[in-house]
Amino acid sequence: MLLPQSDWNGLRGETVEHLSRLIRIDTTNPPGNEMVLARDLEQTLRAAGIETHLFEPVADRAALVARLRAPHPTSAPVLLLAHMDVVGVAREAWTTNPFGGDVVDGYVYGRGAIDDKGMLTVNMMTLLLLRRLLTGGRHELTRDVVLVATSDEEAGGTIGTEWLIENHPELMRAEFALNEGGRIRVVDGRPLYAAIQCAEKVSNVVRVTATGPGGHASVPLPGNPVARLARAVSVISDHREPVVLLPTTRGFLAGLAEVWPHAAERTAMSDLASDDAARRDRGARTLSATPLFDAILRTGISATMLDAGVRHNVIPTEASAVLSVRTLPGESIDSVVGRLRDVVNDPAVHFEVTHRGHDAPPSDAGSAAFAAIRDSLHEIDPSIAAVPYLSTGATESAFLRRWGVPTYGILPFPLTMDDETRMHGHDERVPIEALEFALRLISGFVARLAIREFGLPRS
Numbered sequence: 506m507l508l509p510q511s512d513w514n515g516l517r518g519e520t521v522e523h524l525s526r527l528i529r530i531d532t533t534n535p536p537g538n539e540m541v542l543a544r545d546l547e548q549t550l551r552a553a554g555i556e557t558h559l560f561e562p563v564a565d566r567a568a569l570v571a572r573l574r575a576p577h578p579t580s581a582p583v584l585l586l587a588h589m590d591v592v593g594v595a596r597e598a599w600t601t602n603p604f605g606g607d608v609v610d611g612y613v614y615g616r617g618a619i620d621d622k623g624m625l626t627v628n629m630m631t632l633l634l635l636r637r638l639l640t641g642g643r644h645e646l647t648r649d650v651v652l653v654a655t656s657d658e659e660a661g662g663t664i665g666t667e668w669l670i671e672n673h674p675e676l677m678r679a680e681f682a683l684n685e686g687g688r689i690r691v692v693d694g695r696p697l698y699a700a701i702q703c704a705e706k707v708s709n710v711v712r713v714t715a716t717g718p719g720g721h722a723s724v725p726l727p728g729n730p731v732a733r734l735a736r737a738v739s740v741i742s743d744h745r746e747p748v749v750l751l752p753t754t755r756g757f758l759a760g761l762a763e764v765w766p767h768a769a770e771r772t773a774m775s776d777l778a779s780d781d782a783a784r785r786d787r788g789a790r791t792l793s794a795t796p797l798f799d800a801i802l803r804t805g806i807s808a809t810m811l812d813a814g815v816r817h818n819v820i821p822t823e824a825s826a827v828l829s830v831r832t833l834p835g836e837s838i839d840s841v842v843g844r845l846r847d848v849v850n851d852p853a854v855h856f857e858v859t860h861r862g863h864d865a866p867p868s869d870a871g872s873a874a875f876a877a878i879r880d881s882l883h884e885i886d887p888s889i890a891a892v893p894y895l896s897t898g899a900t901e902s903a904f905l906r907r908w909g910v911p912t913y914g915i916l917p918f919p920l921t922m923d924d925e926t927r928m929h930g931h932d933e934r935v936p937i938e939a940l941e942f943a944l945r946l947i948s949g950f951v952a953r954l955a956i957r958e959f960g961l962p963r964s
Contacts, residue, residue, distance in 0.1 A: 516630065517941040521613055524626040524940065525606030528615035534590035539656040542589045543567035546629060546654055553636050558676060562656070562664040569654040570676045573635055575646035581680035582649035583954050585947065586901065587625035588658035588665060591617040598931040612934040619928045621685050623935045624917060627943045628652050634948055645957045651679060658901055666901040670908050679910050681874035683950060686900045686914020691921045697764055699882050700894035702914025703870050704753045706831040707862035708899045709838045713737055714855045719822035726820055728853065731813045734824040737854045738808050741828065744848050746804040746841065748789045749833050750777060753867050753895045754801050760892030800897045804841055805831045831897055834864055862899065865906035873954065874913055881949030885942060917943035
């Protein structure tokens with residue numbers, strides 16, 4: 506969005522103030538208690554003359570929808586989504602107050618600074634900025650712009666986006682939506698690429714149970730369920746699902762190959778994006794050595810929990826483990842379990858799918874929304890490669906995609922790996938410069954899709 510730098514300087518300071526205030530409202534989930542934060546957002550938006558709708562799906566949990574209305578809309582709305590809840594903290598491990606919103610050395614610190622109060626703040630600032638521009642009389646909306654703030658995303662989002670779709674679909678219907686989910690990765694000191702989430706893996710949970718004879722531990726028994734389970738988990742950990750190169754991943758690797766600084770990985774990306782089977786196999790072997798790349802190439806299986814025994818001197822008759830299985834879009838969890846059953850090859854080890862995730866269709870990387878993200882990025886920094894991305898984690902975008910709303914994910918802050926790994930960790934923080942970048946990006950995205958006579962091409 507084309508504004509004088511002096512205007513962006515003022516908006517940056519305003520964004521920092523809002524984010525610090527939202528961080529100070531503790532919305533750790535559980536229990537969440539997002540209603541306090543939602544009322545704060547509502548007060549700010551209403552004071553600017555923006556229409557709001559506040560709901561309470563369950564006691565003390567909130568869903569807020571705010572809308573800037575176009576006088577004569579020519580297209581369905583564009584929707585900006587972010588969640589209000591945050592994960593817990595180990596206070597003793599933080600160097601600042603995790604709920605202080607402190608500004609230190611060019612960073613805003615606090616739980617949610619990145620995930621997801623930072624994006625929530627930038628979305629709100631985008632609406633406030635649009636409202637100010639519209640009152641000047643030189644700009645007009647061609648479609649409604651909708652802000653949605655949800656609860657409970659960190660616990661699955663069933664009382665967030667899913668609840669709003671089921672209970673207030675008229676407020677959620679949109680042509681495009683923008684959410685968290687992608688990345689803007691800083692490599693060697695500069696933003697190298699923006700991974701724009703167009704699809705995501707499906708989160709499933711599988712329980713593995715080993716059974717066998719129990720008794721007093723003073724008499725070792727063959728078929729001990731704990732040992733049997735340990736062998737099964739070891740085999741599962743060594744198992745690799747086959748490589749499946751989805752169109753989103755091929756586009757990601759092809760785009761990344763043009764800018765990636767490390768020669769061996771750059772060659773492997775080009776190989777994987779090619780039509781030559783031998784090259785693809787060679788590229789897969791190279792990239793599979795890096796866990797982050799390996800995770801987008803195949804269904805991932807991680808053992809996360811173990812449960813066995815009640816006393817040190819009793820052999821239990823049952824031992825179990827929990828697996829987090831992230832299937833690629835379109836892949837059956839039952840097929841994965843069948844392969845695991847075959848590789849374990851033990852009739853006393855049983856598999857049960859205790860949670861089935863819901864698949865969602867990918868969002869088109871050739872759409873006007875993807876182009877608006879790309880062009881807004883390039884207005885800020887033409888050197889950033891904008892690439893489609895299959896994310897390994899789950900987001901609320903899947904609810905919208907399944908409902909027929911193409912949804913794109915971008916964590917809009919350029920971050921180093923060090924700062925990105927603080928998300929859900931200790932000393933979570935966001936650079937103040939990254940907040941300004943994010944506001945430029947998201948407001949530019951909306952302007953390209955929803956503003957007339959702004960000096961930007963209309964979609």
